[in-house]
Amino acid sequence: MSSSPTAILTGPPVPGSPLEGDLRTLGFETVAVADPAEAAAALAAVPAGRRVAVVDSAFVGHLHALRLALTDPRFDACAVPGALSVQPAARAALTRAVSRVTVPAAAPAEDGPYAGRLADVLEADGTAVQRPELGSLVATVPATPAERADAAAAVAAVDDEAVRLRSAVKSRDGFFTTFFISPYSRYIARWCARRGLTPNQVTTASLLTALIAAGCAATGDRWGYVAAGLLLLVSFVLDCTDGQLARYSLQYSTLGAWLDATFDRAKEYSFYAGLALGAARNGDDVWALALGAMILMTCRHVVDFAFNEANHDATANTSPTAALSDRLDSVGWTVWARRMIILPIGERWAMIAVLTAATTPRIVFYALLVGCAFGALYTTAGRVLRSLTRKARRTDRAAQALYDLTDSGPLAELPRRLLKARKPAATSVLVAGVAAVAMIGLALSRPFGDPVLIAVAVLYAVAAGEAVARPLKGALDWLIPPLFRAAEYTTMLVLAVKADVNGALPAAFGLVAAVAYHHYDTVYRIRGGTGAPPHWLVRITGGHEGRVLVAVVLSVVLARADFPVALTALAVFVALVVLVESIRFWVSSGAPAVHDEGEPA
Numbered sequence: 001m002s003s004s005p006t007a008i009l010t011g012p013p014v015p016g017s018p019l020e021g022d023l024r025t026l027g028f029e030t031v032a033v034a035d036p037a038e039a040a041a042a043l044a045a046v047p048a049g050r051r052v053a054v055v056d057s058a059f060v061g062h063l064h065a066l067r068l069a070l071t072d073p074r075f076d077a078c079a080v081p082g083a084l085s086v087q088p089a090a091r092a093a094l095t096r097a098v099s100r101v102t103v104p105a106a107a108p109a110e111d112g113p114y115a116g117r118l119a120d121v122l123e124a125d126g127t128a129v130q131r132p133e134l135g136s137l138v139a140t141v142p143a144t145p146a147e148r149a150d151a152a153a154a155v156a157a158v159d160d161e162a163v164r165l166r167s168a169v170k171s172r173d174g175f176f177t178t179f180f181i182s183p184y185s186r187y188i189a190r191w192c193a194r195r196g197l198t199p200n201q202v203t204t205a206s207l208l209t210a211l212i213a214a215g216c217a218a219t220g221d222r223w224g225y226v227a228a229g230l231l232l233l234v235s236f237v238l239d240c241t242d243g244q245l246a247r248y249s250l251q252y253s254t255l256g257a258w259l260d261a262t263f264d265r266a267k268e269y270s271f272y273a274g275l276a277l278g279a280a281r282n283g284d285d286v287w288a289l290a291l292g293a294m295i296l297m298t299c300r301h302v303v304d305f306a307f308n309e310a311n312h313d314a315t316a317n318t319s320p321t322a323a324l325s326d327r328l329d330s331v332g333w334t335v336w337a338r339r340m341i342i343l344p345i346g347e348r349w350a351m352i353a354v355l356t357a358a359t360t361p362r363i364v365f366y367a368l369l370v371g372c373a374f375g376a377l378y379t380t381a382g383r384v385l386r387s388l389t390r391k392a393r394r395t396d397r398a399a400q401a402l403y404d405l406t407d408s409g410p411l412a413e414l415p416r417r418l419l420k421a422r423k424p425a426a427t428s429v430l431v432a433g434v435a436a437v438a439m440i441g442l443a444l445s446r447p448f449g450d451p452v453l454i455a456v457a458v459l460y461a462v463a464a465g466e467a468v469a470r471p472l473k474g475a476l477d478w479l480i481p482p483l484f485r486a487a488e489y490t491t492m493l494v495l496a497v498k499a500d501v502n503g504a505l506p507a508a509f510g511l512v513a514a515v516a517y518h519h520y521d522t523v524y525r526i527r528g529g530t531g532a533p534p535h536w537l538v539r540i541t542g543g544h545e546g547r548v549l550v551a552v553v554l555s556v557v558l559a560r561a562d563f564p565v566a567l568t569a570l571a572v573f574v575a576l577v578v579l580v581e582s583i584r585f586w587v588s589s590g591a592p593a594v595h596d597e598g599e600p601a
Contacts, residue, residue: 004029005051005085007070008043010036010114013057014148022063026071028053036114040098052094053085056113060151061139062160068132069139072250075130079119082141090127097121113141137163165190168248175336176346181240188237189244199246203259206238210267214274217356220281228274229357235267236349258586261524262517264345269294269513271352272365276509279361287505288497289365291512295489296369298516300376302405302482305523307383309401310394310478342375387475394473402472404522404532405481409543412465428467432480435463436487439548443491448498449556457552460487461545485519488544495555496567503564511571515547518578525585537581541574 007028009019020030031042039054046052053070059082069080076090086094097118119129138155142148168189169182192202213231216224243260246252276290340347351371355364406412439460446453467480489512496508518541522532532538542550547570554566 003050005053005070006031006046007053007055008033008039008046009055009057010039011057017057017060019055019057019059022066023053023055023070025063026067028070032057036101039114040095043095043098048091049088051085051087052091053083054094054098054115054118055084056082056115056141058113058141058148059083059139060142060148060155062137062155062158062163064160064164065134065137065139067250068134068137072130072132072252074252075128077119077122077127078130078132079115080132080134080139082113082115082139084115084119084122084129086122090122093122093125093127094118096125116141135163135167164248168244170243170247174344174346175340176350177240177344180350181237181346182244185237185240186244186248188241189248192241192245193249197245198256199242199249199251200253200256200259202238202242202245203256203263206235206242207263207267209235209238211270214270217271217274217361218277218281220278224278226357228271229353229355232271232349232353232356236346236353239264239267255587257524257528258582262520262582265298265516265520268297268349269516273506273509275356275361275364276506284360284362285505286362286365287509288493289362289369291493291496291505291509293365293368293372294509294512294516295486295493296372296376298489298512298519299482299485300372300379302485302519302523303376303380303383303479306402306405306478306481307387309405309526310398310472311387311392312398342379343371348372384476384479387478390475392475394477396471399471399473399477401526401532402477402481403468404526405519406464406468406472406484407481407519407522407538407544408464408468408484409541409546410539411461411549412468412543412545415462415465415469426474428470428472428474429476429479429483431463432467432483435460435467436483438463439487440490440494443494443498443552448495448500448560451556453552454549454556457545457549461549464545484544488515488548491548492551492567495551495563499555499560499563501560501564504567507564507567507571511551511567511574514571514575514578515541517582518574521578521582530585533578533581533585537578541577547574 005028007023007030009023009030009032012034013032023030031045033039033042043052043054051070055066055070059066061080061082065080066083069078069083070085072078073087075087077084077086077093079085100121101114101117119131123129136158137160138151138158140147140151142151165186168186169178173182209231213228213235216231217228218224246256246260272290272293276287279286343351348368348371351367352364355367439456442456443453446456464484472478472480492508492512493505496504518533518537526532541547550570551567554570555563558566
């Protein structure tokens, strides 16, 4: 038996209508019922595990309007005027709606196209119905021949393929991506779609290209640096293409969500490692700069993630600073200027590629550190001002998301258990800030292997637990996750630098990369609506405070020559545990079918 989705055409057939052909183009089998009252029987005949659509036979519209309503895998129910589709998860709700709508009634609520009435009943019963923005696309059910002729003329007046290509590009991309990549990458996406390539295949090709670029950079030769720069740009073009292909063909998947969420960071940080290896071949040790750049980028992203999670569902979410930003958005050039100065991914990769080809790894990292530090200060300062001036009440969901982002382990969760019923405290972010600064400052000021650092790390763990012991609903509590990230990562960097032995910094780079992957994975699970990773994963990896304590203890009890080996073993352990659990989650049927549209800068 065919597993194709089924479209139930309701109402008298319209001679000459291309509707059935359009539905077959979209992969649907069609079943026609002359009277909507027969829809219940037709629906019951469709296997329960199959997507089903209800489309008015008189529908007039663009093929892409139907595609948006009937084939998007991200939503249980989706509709445009005259067409509705549901995934298996919403089949029971559709069956109930069909039984209600087909009951004869003369009430005004029963007026209008049949599919539209079904969608209204679904929403009234609590099933979310996605209604995609159509823009210039047409989707309507004309009531008279004259209206049908007008609708057909409106369809003919708009090239839906051109609209489809334009909508494949993200509306809020950066300047470099918008003007130097997307004008042609969208056509590459269409070429891929017509040849049956999937976004996941393009994503994988982008990763492989970036890894080859990192390998070229690792040669330390000028030809390798030039090739690395060119290949990094090719990788970025493919990186843009995979998302455009997903939007063009509506190929969203659970595996694609995982690949899209993690590969950008893997590509960029692998390239940092390649540059460091290439520099080492020429006698220049830039591992500290490479690790510093990775720390800065990851902390910057955590600021973005934490701020958004804290405020996206806050009530009374307004501030004078936000109003000023909105006014600036009305002045076109300021939008691009503000997007460019934070060095988003397009501008950043272009800068890395050009500087790699023309200069040295050390210069690349200096430029990265300066540019990204400025961008991080600019965005963080603006968000602090917004948080201090807005009158918002944070929800329990947002507070839980912030706690999950802190990655607090067994040592830090004990105070939270003891103080479970306590109210939010304005001092939480201050405690976290003092703890982070003290941990980093004393690691910098004390000699390597000083036993005093063990006591400092224990106090850091206690303070970290105190900072998250109460609900994180303060105006600036979104700063707590990035403060903990900065404390953990920078402590690893300082310990590796002070060890002053071969292999310590590369080992620390690997450890921070493994932990950063865990933190990005946490973010994207929360974004997908499935919550943070299981808490056993946080416990077994120690939480941020546990890993800091372990690293400090290792620096005290081991000889300097053994410290890199211990860091490497810790990195391998963390990487294996988080990767196995992450892969299990993202390829499971329970993972969300999403494609990230908010790629961090």
